[in-house]
Amino acid sequence: MEFFRIKKDIPFMRYALVFNVISLLTFVVAVFFLASRGLNFSLEFTGGTSIEVKYDETVSLDPIRQALANDGYPDAQVQHYGNTREVLIRLQNRDDVDSSKVGDQVKETLKRIKGPKADVQQVDYFGPQIGKELASDGAMALLVAVLGIMLYLALRFEWRFGASTVIANLHDVVIILGFFAFFQWEFSLSVLAAVLAVMGYSVNEAVIVFDRVRETFRKRRDLKTPEVINHSITSIISRTVITHGSTQMMVLSMLFFGGENLHYFALALTIGICFGIYSSVFVASPLAMWLGVSREQFARVKPQKQEAVV
Numbered sequence: 001m002e003f004f005r006i007k008k009d010i011p012f013m014r015y016a017l018v019f020n021v022i023s024l025l026t027f028v029v030a031v032f033f034l035a036s037r038g039l040n041f042s043l044e045f046t047g048g049t050s051i052e053v054k055y056d057e058t059v060s061l062d063p064i065r066q067a068l069a070n071d072g073y074p075d076a077q078v079q080h081y082g083n084t085r086e087v088l089i090r091l092q093n094r095d096d097v098d099s100s101k102v103g104d105q106v107k108e109t110l111k112r113i114k115g116p117k118a119d120v121q122q123v124d125y126f127g128p129q130i131g132k133e134l135a136s137d138g139a140m141a142l143l144v145a146v147l148g149i150m151l152y153l154a155l156r157f158e159w160r161f162g163a164s165t166v167i168a169n170l171h172d173v174v175i176i177l178g179f180f181a182f183f184q185w186e187f188s189l190s191v192l193a194a195v196l197a198v199m200g201y202s203v204n205e206a207v208i209v210f211d212r213v214r215e216t217f218r219k220r221r222d223l224k225t226p227e228v229i230n231h232s233i234t235s236i237i238s239r240t241v242i243t244h245g246s247t248q249m250m251v252l253s254m255l256f257f258g259g260e261n262l263h264y265f266a267l268a269l270t271i272g273i274c275f276g277i278y279s280s281v282f283v284a285s286p287l288a289m290w291l292g293v294s295r296e297q298f299a300r301v302k303p304q305k306q307e308a309v310v
Helices: 012-036 062-070 099-111 128-156 159-183 189-219 225-235 237-257 260-290
Strands: 048-055 077-081 083-092 118-126
Touching (some): 012 159, 012 260, 062 083, 062 099, 083 099, 099 118, 128 159, 128 189, 159 260, 189 225, 189 237, 189 260, 225 260, 237 260
Antiparallel strands (some): 048 083, 077 083
């Protein structure tokens, strides 16, 4: 299915060096912010207390935030979940307060707030050790995903495609983390899931591009390697617009209408999808070209017929 067809190939590879320099600078800036500011980890990673509160009617969050701030929790995270009568309160650990008493303190704070009656449904405590385990497990998940991607592409296509795709994927991941470090957005387990989803999404785009490159190498023997890549990318632009456009509309709907629980998850996906398209065209493809991908690596060798022995 195609919405449109571009008859003349777009010379993407003519500007490959310029875009790769831009990508390198963006990558370095993202690494700088990761090293200087670090990520603003959520309670799942740092440890803290999560409290679920239910009200008889719709409740405003501002009085709750103000009351908690007055009681020594200025950074308390207060948000609706499920509906406007259910509130989730998340508090960071404090050295001067026993974690087992935080729930009781919050109950007393909620009683002093004028308005609907608060009913504390559940109090969960996350220790710092659990956070360290989640962080290490998340890093291991990223490592396994990278190795699996490289192995898959090396077996399906050629090792040059595998190496260039892994570099492009790491580029996308670091850019997302750089955004979260620069703006100090909360990095939670849902954001980690979004990062892993972006890696798979970027790989899918790279597979589409490289599959068309392999096909073009076999069909168009009059084209040189840069021209083959240009033709391959140009021929799938309509498909890219349809696929990524529909996906982005769904993600943006979560971003604007999904509430606070889905906000950073959708934000990470939005950044990842945009940079995933960019990296497949201007990072992975030029790297494969500079690593020396050529027609000979995909040429089908016809079996020679053996002459009958008389």
